[in-house]
Amino acid sequence: MGPSDDRMIGFPPTAETLVDLAGWQDAPNVRWAFRHMRELLPTHVIPAGPDHRPLTTALDPAVGATPVTRLDGAVTRADGVFADTWTDALIVLHDGVVAEERYYAGMTANTPHLLMSVSKSIVGCVAGILADRGSLDPEAPVTSYVPEVAGTGYGDATVRHLLDMRTGVAFRETYQALDSEVRVMERSMGWRPRRDGDPVGMYEYLTTLGTATPHGGPFTYRSADTDMLGWVCERSAGTRMAELVSHLLWIPLGAEQDADITCDPVGSAVHDGGISATARDVARFGQLLLENDGRIVPKRWLADSWHPGADVRAAFAGTDNEAVLPGGWYRNQFWFVPNARGTALVCLGIHGQMLYVNPATRLVGVKLSSWPDPQNPAYLIDTLRAFGAIGAQLSG
Structure with missing residues (x-):
């Protein structure tokens, strides 16, 4: 796994290291591209506010040492799972405190990273807030x-x-x-x-x-x-998505850094996967979902997501997704993954983006990655198992 600085070398970059529109989603360009979206595509800024929510840190060596049984049956440590799955940034919050924070291959706490379809869950929350306010x-x-x-x-x-x-x-x-x-x-x-x-x-x-x-x-x-x-959200609110995310989520949750969202040739935001943000601000979003105090995202919206009707589960059970995430469901742009350590709300993006929220173990996990391929079921399941095992370890 090479570092991100082996791309775009030279003034101008050499042909061998050039990352352009045709190849930015392909290996070996993914790691560099996901940290430099503003250099590849037009973007709208999602402003943060003047006040950010502090994150208290008490690093716990037990996180990385947690035993994890991989999909292939091998038993390893959690830090081995993260090292082997092209991780760029990792944050674990337990009871709202940072128990683990690591950056890989040159990424830092201030580096924005493409969230891919974790963006969908953010847009889903925007829809939930608009619905609660009566405009949707x-x-x-x-x-x-x-x-x-x-x-x-x-x-x-x-x-x-x-x-x-x-x-x-x-x-x-x-x-x-x-x-x-x-x-x-x-x-x-x-x-x-x-x-x-x-x-x-x-x-x-x-x-x-x-x-x-x-x-x-x-x-x-x-x-x-x-x-x-x-x-639909933009039409119902009369405001473009960058402003909606900023005013309805990013500023109220106390994000520390501006985020951004790519836009198309006529200036429309790419809602399905275009948001870039820092891992710490994704963790703040996850903690907001865990606390579920109704201050920002309506309680009844999340309650409906956690406890949908039987038809929602049946709609999932009859698909290929059931084999990978047994017993799961999809509601309001969130994935839900039940296991012995409690059902987790999960936001997922291709190439290994994940936000994991488990109220039973009071754990929030953020993993931003640059898998060479868009999808890898083994990487996905191993990461879910790692966060599940860490939650069990920290919650006793």
């Missing part, structure tokens, strides 16, 4: 906010379908297939070089999607659903 109705048709999608795949969907990724829109989240809808959407939103005929901008792309199955069926992970949700 989760049961309303999408077209009541965005009439432009009438007659498209989203024409008969509700906001609730978006929140739980249970639309029937024709959209394949197949990262290795360059012709899949997720890759076409990336070209439209400026994350990859545009091709002739591609829509210009993410919202224009969303209006081209058709229908594959009836809405309200099985859970199917579709990043497009979150982008549609972000569009």
Whole structure:
């Protein structure tokens, strides 16, 4: 695992080390790219406020030494799991206190890192706050906010379908297939070089999607659903996403550093995965979810997420996700993963981004990574097991 400074060497950078729009999501460029999104793509700033929430630190060597049984059956230490899974930043909070904080390969506490689909959970919280304030109705048709999608795949969907990724829109989240809808959407939103005929901008792309199955069926992970949700949020509030995240979450939770979100060629935010932030501020967001005091994110929104109806679990149980996260569910842009140490709320992003929140063990874990491949089930499960074991160890 090479350091991030082996990319973009020279003035200008050499051809061998150049990171550009065509290759920033590919190994060996991922580690550098995820820390330098502002140099690759246009972004909107998500301002932090003048006051930040202090993080008390009491490092505990028991964290790294915690035994973990990997997916392959081998028993190792937690620090071995993190070292072997391309970790860039690691923070563990227990009872709100920093019990572990490490940075790898040149990353620092002040380095913003791309969160990929952890961004979805932030957007989901924005939707929850707007719903609590009465400006967004989760049961309303999408077209009541965005009439432009009438007659498209989203024409008969509700906001609730978006929140739980249970639309029937024709959209394949197949990262290795360059012709899949997720890759076409990336070209439209400026994350990859545009091709002739591609829509210009993410919202224009969303209006081209058709229908594959009836809405309200099985859970199917579709990043497009979150982008549609972000569009709905912006329309309902009359404000763009960067300002919504700043005023509804980032400033109230006491974030220490500005975050940012990439935007497409016409200036629309990339809601499904475009936020970059420091690990410490992601930890603050996780602690907010753990405390669940209703001060920022409504209690009933999180209660609905933790305790959904049986249909939500059934929508998950009949999919391929059940084999990886047995007994889990997806609600309001959060994953939920039950195990013997209590159900964890988990925010996930490709290439190894994770926020882990377990009220039973009072643990918040943040792992920002640069896996060479978008998805790796063994890395995912080993990380979940590590955080679960650490929580059990620290909570006794």
